[in-house]
Amino acid sequence: xxxxxxxxxxxxxxxxxxxxxxxxxxxxxxxxxxxxxxxxxxxxxxxxxxxxxxxxxxxxxxxxxxxxxxxxxxxxxxxxxxxxxxxxxxxxxxxxxxxxxxxxxxxxxxxxxxxxxxxxxxxxxxxxxxxxxxxxxxxxxxxxxxxxxxxxxxxxxxxxxxxxxxxxxxxxxxxxxxxxxxxxxxxxxxxxxxxxxxxxxxxxxxxxxxxxxxxxxxxxxxxxxxxxxxxxxxxxxxxxxxxxxxxxxxxxxxxxxxxxxxxxxxxxxxxxxxxxxxxxxxxxxxxxxxxxxxxxxxxxxxxxxxxxxxxxxxxxxxxxxxxxxxxxxxxxxxxxxxxxxxxxxxxxxxxxxxxxxxxxxxxxxxxxxxxxxxxxxxxxxxxxxxxxxxxxxxxxxxxxxxxxxxxxxxxxxxxxxxxxxxxxxxxxxxxxxxxxxxxxxxxxxxxxxxxxxxxxxxxxxxxxxxxxxxxxxxxxxxxxxxxxxxxxxxxxxxxxxxxxxxxxxxxxxxxxxxxxxxxxxxxxxxxxxxxxxxxxxxxxxxxxxxxxxxxxxxxxxxxxxxxxxxxxxxxxxxxxxxxxxxxxxxxxxxxxxxxxxxxxxxxxxxxxxxxxxxxxxxxxxxxxxxxxxxxxxxxxxxxxxxxxxxxxxxxxxxxxxxxxxxxxxxxxxxxxxxxxxxxxxxxxxxxxxx
Numbered sequence: 001x002x003x004x005x006x007x008x009x010x011x012x013x014x015x016x017x018x019x020x021x022x023x024x025x026x027x028x029x030x031x032x033x034x035x036x037x038x039x040x041x042x043x044x045x046x047x048x049x050x051x052x053x054x055x056x057x058x059x060x061x062x063x064x065x066x067x068x069x070x071x072x073x074x075x076x077x078x079x080x081x082x083x084x085x086x087x088x089x090x091x092x093x094x095x096x097x098x099x100x101x102x103x104x105x106x107x108x109x110x111x112x113x114x115x116x117x118x119x120x121x122x123x124x125x126x127x128x129x130x131x132x133x134x135x136x137x138x139x140x141x142x143x144x145x146x147x148x149x150x151x152x153x154x155x156x157x158x159x160x161x162x163x164x165x166x167x168x169x170x171x172x173x174x175x176x177x178x179x180x181x182x183x184x185x186x187x188x189x190x191x192x193x194x195x196x197x198x199x200x201x202x203x204x205x206x207x208x209x210x211x212x213x214x215x216x217x218x219x220x221x222x223x224x225x226x227x228x229x230x231x232x233x234x235x236x237x238x239x240x241x242x243x244x245x246x247x248x249x250x251x252x253x254x255x256x257x258x259x260x261x262x263x264x265x266x267x268x269x270x271x272x273x274x275x276x277x278x279x280x281x282x283x284x285x286x287x288x289x290x291x292x293x294x295x296x297x298x299x300x301x302x303x304x305x306x307x308x309x310x311x312x313x314x315x316x317x318x319x320x321x322x323x324x325x326x327x328x329x330x331x332x333x334x335x336x337x338x339x340x341x342x343x344x345x346x347x348x349x350x351x352x353x354x355x356x357x358x359x360x361x362x363x364x365x366x367x368x369x370x371x372x373x374x375x376x377x378x379x380x381x382x383x384x385x386x387x388x389x390x391x392x393x394x395x396x397x398x399x400x401x402x403x404x405x406x407x408x409x410x411x412x413x414x415x416x417x418x419x420x421x422x423x424x425x426x427x428x429x430x431x432x433x434x435x436x437x438x439x440x441x442x443x444x445x446x447x448x449x450x451x452x453x454x455x456x457x458x459x460x461x462x463x464x465x466x467x468x469x470x471x472x473x474x475x476x477x478x479x480x481x482x483x484x485x486x487x488x489x490x491x492x493x494x495x496x497x498x499x500x501x502x503x504x505x506x507x508x509x510x511x512x513x514x515x516x517x518x519x520x521x522x523x524x525x526x527x528x529x530x531x532x533x534x535x536x537x538x539x540x541x542x543x544x545x546x547x548x549x550x551x552x553x554x555x556x557x558x559x560x561x562x563x564x565x566x567x568x569x570x571x572x573x574x575x576x577x578x579x580x581x582x583x584x585x586x587x588x589x590x591x592x593x594x595x596x597x598x599x600x601x602x603x604x605x606x607x608x609x610x611x612x613x614x615x616x617x618x619x620x621x622x623x624x625x626x627x628x629x630x631x632x633x634x635x636x637x638x639x640x641x642x643x644x645x646x647x648x649x650x651x652x653x654x655x656x657x658x659x660x661x662x663x664x665x666x667x668x669x670x671x672x673x674x675x676x677x678x679x680x681x682x683x684x685x686x687x688x689x690x
Contacts, residue, residue, distance in 0.1 A: 168188045191203070342379050550603075
């Protein structure tokens with residue numbers, strides 16, 4: 001594609017950008033995000049690196065527009081129409097609790113209150129047979145009631161419409177005549193799978209976010225075109241791929257967690273093949289080390305997002321929840337997000353215990369040291385007081401750090417816990433690290449994985465500052481810091497392909513499956529995937545179709561996705577899928593039984609449109625690096641330690657250094673504590689070992 005290829009990730013605090021020119025030139029940048037008008041941050045990022053919209057062929061965008069709408073409950077005013085008798089599915093959920101031990105816990109309110117959840121007479125059974133015809137006459141009253149509620153979007157989810165969508169399609173058609181401006185989302189367009197609550201929740205989330213994403217993309221495209229942009233805008237989605245802007249508007253629920261998913265996919269691309277030097281004296285990289293087992297840590301200003309990459313692939317799930325009780329059943333990168341970022345606020349709870357996060361100072365006013373009016377103590381303020389950040393550090397948008405403001409903010413927290421300012425600052429860092437360590441254990445230890453067998457790959461503006469101390473808490477001995485850690489999520493939007501996912505339910509014992517029936521479903525789904533890729537203007541030679549089956553033990557609800565090769569489905573193909581289910585089940589849960597039969601739940605096809613990859617150019621060696629300065633840094637205990645500070649640009653391939661030291665660069669700071677060592681590989685990535 002002609003012109004610049006640009007990746008932009010809009011975070012809660014900063015907007016990151018990576019751009020690749022036709023000549024191989026690379027530009028990176030970081031600017032402050034501009035909530036609530038995040039499109040301004042996109043334009044600011046382009047200005048910051050000097051790329052004109054007229055020069056852009058592709059703009060791949062990870063956005064927080066939909067994520068923020070879910071978190072802040074600022075989505076569209078939504079209504080729900082469902083089968084008579086099923087009005088309260090959205091509120092009943094699964095009768096489970098977010099906190100098993102809190103008897104006073106109340107579930108969050110549904111996205112659609114009961115007065116905007118209306119019923120219509122109809123009934124289709126599990127086999128897709130119409131039992132009760134659709135009472136079309138009831139739609140008139142429903143429309144009037146919903147208009148009285150001033151709804152902006154409507155979700156329609158009828159019982160068993162995954163088996164036969166005829167009634168949902170009829171309602172959608174009737175509404176297009178009676179209410180043409182209304183955003184309508186029907187479950188059969190999104191999810192042809194059983195699971196009444198999850199299907200309803202997914203459809204409601206999609207409707208809730210539809211007008212929000214539509215307004216954002218429309219506004220962004222308008223502002224870009226006003227400045228001469230005529231390239232293609234693509235949106236990152238939670239499944240680790242891109243959608244065209246037009247396709248994203250049909251499935252806005254897929255864009256929730258798009259930025260963190262981009263970071264995980266970038267981590268996958270960085271760690272599949274990583275250059276390294278074999279000996280300290282080697283001037284050029286001489287071997288290639290394949291790093292397969294990776295824990296990625298994306299720590300920005302607002303949150304820390306953790307994912308696990310096994311055997312060179314980010315783990316995927318078929319369902320995720322941005323908030324308890326609001327599951328979205330779409331394939332997504334398996335992520336755990338917690339409120340631990342540079343802007344996370346330190347506070348004291350009612351029991352007198354110090355806490356850090358999940359509340360954040362955000363982009364505005366930001367940490368106290370930003371000098372924008374913030375007065376609450378944050379992780380960034382603590383890092384500045386401890387000498388880990390320099391008062392001379394120039395952050396994005398030329399932000400300057402103010403030591404006096406940081407000390408003033410942390411002093412109030414220190415008084416609350418009865419500690420000196422320095423000790424209180426260390427405590428803030430340790431609590432934040434402890435919170436992240438707990439999250440990593442959830443993603444590893446609680447799933448039967450040993451974090452000591454993984455490499456920790458930190459990125460985001462704050463990730464490399466906390467990585468070594470976090471790794472030590474988890475007994476991880478190897479930390480890999482990419483060359484541009486602060487903009488990795490933006491890079492990730494250019495490391496992925498166009499992806500469309502399609503599924504159909506087929507619930508049947510595996511030993512009773514008729515291969516031709518499964519093949520027919522695959523053929524149907526592959527036709528849909530191919531049509532979508534054709535619509536996206538992906539040439540046939542760049543199209544790939546990937547098959548998988550969701551299998552489970554009979555009687556279970558949860559499934560495992562088992563990839564299938566192409567070709568004609570046979571009895572041998574299905575038997576092989578069953579064997580791989582047993583192997584994966586044992587690997588994941590450390591238990592397997594052959595006494596319970598297997599059941600097929602869902603047939604899936606992923607349509608992939610191959611895109612040009614993205615990689616930063618290796619950096620030439622510059623000889624023996626020299627420190628820019630030495631400044632006192634507090635790593636632990638009571639004494640500040642004189643610590644050498646290096647410029648990241650001076651660390652070419654083959655450099656080796658011993659901690660303690662700091663490595664500063666435009667988008668982040670890398671902290672190498674005492675007893676840790678650093679070396680650079682042929683791509684100028686930093687390998688920190690203990």
